Amino acid sequence: MxxxxxxxxxxxxxxxxxxxxxxxxxxxxxxxxxxxxxxxxxxxxxxxxxxxxxxxxxxxxxxxxxxxxxxxxxxxxxxxxxxxxxxxxxxxxxxxxxxxxxxxxxxxxxxxxxSKEAPWRQAVEKGFAPLTVGLVLASGVIVAKSADHGYRAWALTAVATVIFTCTKTNPLVVVAVAGLIGWLGWV
Amino acid sequence: MSEGGAANPSLIELALTFNKIALASFGGGLSAWSREVVVVERRWMSEEEFLSALTICRILPGANQVNLAVFVGTKFHGVAGAIAATVGLTTVPVLVVLALGWFYFTYREVPAMQSVLKGMTAAAVAMTLAMAIKTGRKCLRGPVAILLFVAIFVLSALVRLPLFVALGICGPLALWWAWPRRKVVAP
Incomplete structure (x- = not known):
């Protein structure tokens, strides 16, 4: 059992x-x-x-x-x-x-x-930053792929990305609205 | 240079902040939420320190987000801070998961939340993409940084190399590029 x-x-x-x-x-x-x-x-x-x-x-x-x-x-x-x-x-x-x-x-x-002043820490901070940006972008793409993102989901993602990037809207509001849109079966 | 400007947060403040980050992350996007709160809202870390910490946390074993909580907590209050941040991050999610799990094992299904989640995931992906855009604007200055960013994205998202291999290729290059030097003689 x-x-x-x-x-x-x-x-x-x-x-x-x-x-x-x-x-x-x-x-x-x-x-x-x-x-x-x-x-x-x-x-x-x-x-x-x-x-x-x-x-x-x-x-x-x-x-x-x-x-x-x-x-x-x-x-x-x-x-x-x-x-x-x-x-x-x-x-x-x-x-x-x-x-x-x-x-x-x-x-x-x-x-x-x-090791605040150590050269290796300065190198890690400066050098890893662009790598992290790349990895963050990659994780967004990978999650979208594995979550079976259809074109409507991508459209919602695109709109939300613009809102997050260009406006000061509270992200929680956007996530809640997106959940509502999903609940209505539009995604 | 690498210090965020903020005063020392108390243990309670650490726990509550990470609790907030966890609760905001319905549908995912925990890294983006962490940045939103730790860097933008609280100013506990500079952008570069946060990003490099994130990659360090990805390399080390353990869930990235728990690692980040430990990292931030340790920065301010050592062991106690690490524990406070981790407890803050995990307590409510553990209770939520347990409630859902109890329901699942008792009734053999979970009330349909799939569609709500689909919408939220679309927003979470957007949040991740927006984080890449926002941090990219600040960190991707100069051709080498952009090259590193593109390289790790391609290797990780498109070629789908394991993190270790992708970082094994790009990491040393990034460190070599970023290592603090006196005057470099142009080649």
Missing amino acids: VGVAAEEGGGAVSPRTLVQLLAVFGSLSLLSIGGGNTVLPQMHLDAVQTYHWLNSRQFADVFAISQAAPGPSILIVTLVGYAAAGWVGALVATVAMLVPAGALVYFLARFWNA
């Missing part, structure tokens, strides 16, 4: 499952170089094939749900943890995913802040 813990809700959680969650997501955290989505194949392998916390269909659905919610896209781990061991599992999986990578960033940020 798959997803048992989540369905029973609140039954006793086996400590072994929690340790497995810690091990799986703690290591995925450090492997997720280039962003959380790069480890999805490995996460699928661990959660579905190895530990049977949920089935493949549920994994896809849970992924869609985590993308729909606001905030960092990595929160699929919260739901995999929930499927494995209920609320406690959700918490353990989320923390296990956040802490190792976060600790690494912390040490790097300390080092960064301590």
Whole structure:
């Protein structure tokens, strides 16, 4: 039976499952170089094939749900943890995913802040800026492609881009209106 | 040169700010929202420092946006700041994801929100594109910067090289170009 813990809700959680969650997501955290989505194949392998916390269909659905919610896209781990061991599992999986990578960033940020005058930092600030602009543009294009952007969606994107670039309109308003337009079925 | 002008935000302020960023990002566009708030609204970082931090956060393991929260939090308050920013960024999204997930595992479907999301995604893509335009205007000064920008965009969005390979090609060039020198003798 798959997803048992989540369905029973609140039954006793086996400590072994929690340790497995810690091990799986703690290591995925450090492997997720280039962003959380790069480890999805490995996460699928661990959660579905190895530990049977949920089935493949549920994994896809849970992924869609985590993308729909606001905030960092990595929160699929919260739901995999929930499927494995209920609320406690959700918490353990989320923390296990956040802490190792976060600790690494912390040490790097300390080092960064301590090297204000270092030539390498000046080089990174000046040299990486154009690269980041390119990567940001690329991520917009890639998301649009993978979200199955039809011509109407592109038209909405184009209008919104002009609004964001040329006016001081609160972006939240634009996002809300776009959601409304989607709700009306016009996208 | 690289410092944003703002006063030191408190821990609460850090948490609330990142909570706001997370909640604004329905449909995506979290990087663009982070810039909007951290650089434009709060002036916690200069444009260049933010952009280079973003790329550093992309290279390191972990979700880019969590990494950025840790990075910004560390800059102001060390470990406590990193934790405050991360908690701010993730708490409400985790609760939203859990609510949706609980609904999904209990009723085996989530109320149709697909169409609303489609509209919001169109706006989120627009926000990302607008960020590329806005930051590009400031950072893409001179032929080398433009060349670097075009190169990484093509490699990443069109050739679809993994981030590491694309950065492995463009990163060293960018650093070499941006490394602070005394007088350079024209070739």
